[in-house]
Amino acid sequence: MRTLIVFNHPYDGSYCNAILQSVQKGLRKAQHEIDLIHLDKDDFNPVMSSDDLLAFINREPVDPKVLEYKSRLEKSDHLVFIFPIWWELMPALTKGFIDKVLFPGLAYQYKENGLGMKPLLHHLKSVSVVTTMNTPGIVYRFLFGNAIKKSLLRGTFWKMGYKNRKWISLNMVKMVSEEKRKKWLVKIESKFAKLN
Structure with a gap:
């Protein structure tokens, strides 16, 4: 199995980086081939330019990074996003990846009647999202x-027709004990060691 990880956090000492290490350990135990896209170190431009938008309409990406990511995504059996939640949403680089890489003709196509979408990455078995935030879960939810x-x-992967979607939300990260953070990492490693 080949797992593509899309990682977004600019600080090497972040808890997100610790999560990345745990995810990779678990995947290695499951004997997955790991492909890591580190958006912060890749010089990826998240801004959709007029050329990018025209390419989106014509279904022919022009950004060299998007073409590279497209090729890597097409070879993946599992897709994992890891990022912090800032101001209730994903950072700009993650949003840019979604906007620019999840292209019609690559990740999905519109149904013949124009009502809804269907997935094109038929080999993609699952999409997992692992996030950190300092907001309590109940507050974030309600x-x-x-x-x-x-x-x-829901608004991206469910809409495109990908059924196996999971979200691991780690809340109040700065407020919890070091012991709890370590337990979370062990659980994450164990979870990804069972990914097949």
């Missing part, structure tokens, strides 16, 4: 409307 679930898991 006050802020579970924005990541609505925008990424």
